[in-house]
Amino acid sequence: MTTKLSNAQIAWRAAQDIPDGAYVNLGIGFPEMVANFKPEGREVIYHTENGVLDFGEAPPAGEEDWDLINAGKKPVTLNPGASFFHHADSFAMVRGGHLDVAILGAYEVAENGDLANWSTGPGSVPAVGGAMDLVHGAKRVCVITDHVTKKGEPKLVKKCSLPLTGVGCVTTVYTSLAVIDIVNSRFVLREKLPSMSIEELQAVTGAELVIDGPVGDLIVPEV
């Protein structure tokens, strides 16, 4: 019996909701995994902040062109129909609301849609990159994350305690236990692992889970 989804399985679940023809930005790190699970037959065009639309997979070792990288500074290739543009155009695509989906990681998500994912507080070197732009640009802002921290504390909370990336910006959260939409500043439960009761899920969630419509089973293949 599945007790929690792996990161790959969370990425798989998020990928199923990306519609055909979508323009998508995947955050650096874990969110990049979503590209591995694009459903057959759907065309997805990936945007990277440094100025490429429609990039493809990494090139074979030895064939890297270091002028052709993604926002994570990893080498990429181009799909037919790719384009280059400067940074102001790249962020016009973001802030102008032209991206369909952005998928990001999170330290904390609050029930009103606030996201904290850029700073763990004082003592570190602050670095924000494009996260604060992306959360206000895409039509859907999705978070993929473990449901709880390594210490077992809820990452879905009433109010974020860490510095915010954006206010009221998250649309959907895909966790290791559930799929949750944020509607009118509430966590609305859409799917949960069949092995878990709503009460058990609520116990590891830091704000109320609202039931509004059917709650589906979160069933993900081994990937």
Next chain:
Amino acid sequence: MNKVYPGIEDALADIQDGMSVMIGGFGGSGAPIELIHTLIDRYRKTGSPGNLTVINNNAGNGAVGIAAMIYAGMVKKMVCSFPRSSDPKAFTDKYLAGEIELELVPQGTLAERIRAGGAGIPAFYTPTSYGTLVAEGKPVAEFDGRMYVQERWLKADVAIIKAELADTKGNLTYNKAARNFSPLMAMAAKLTIVQARKIVPAGGIDPEHVITPGIFVDRIVEVSDPKQEEVLLREGVQA
């Protein structure tokens, strides 16, 4: 009109202590390594130009490019969005020791501030950073029911950038994703200095293909076999 300089030293001669310098590139993609290292060589020999404010997306990686400028002690302040990299030691050590200033700017805001500087627009509103620490102290306003943060233009004394082709009138093309901030920086600096892999006669670039029009470019120098920052890092170049 003569924008073509025979040597890098001459092209960079007017960069002085205390200036603000925009440096093109996103990580190693588009980083003008030869221009940067010629400046470092001058600083090591003469002690100038120091106390620089450097504007770039990042704050250097390993011990080449901007990281090498920081190790050399030329940089007073970084204006950037992401001062982390696979090897951020140059910046991190100085920052944690209080020896270098940081102005952290979200990436899209950084790009738009530079664009605004180049376009003569003193301020603009963006939803980015509203309600966050980055917006503290900045004016906010509501437009059509949504809150926005006022950001100001960003200009510089000098921009140093890397192009693929330049013609003798300063029109530029770039290689793949290497353009990133460079077309914006070329607009926003009082003096724009370009290293191009090849300089061609006027008319040698199809006007339909020009990315940066020559009006934004002051000096061009040919560097026919430019070093790539990422390749140098992988070769283990030390400070």
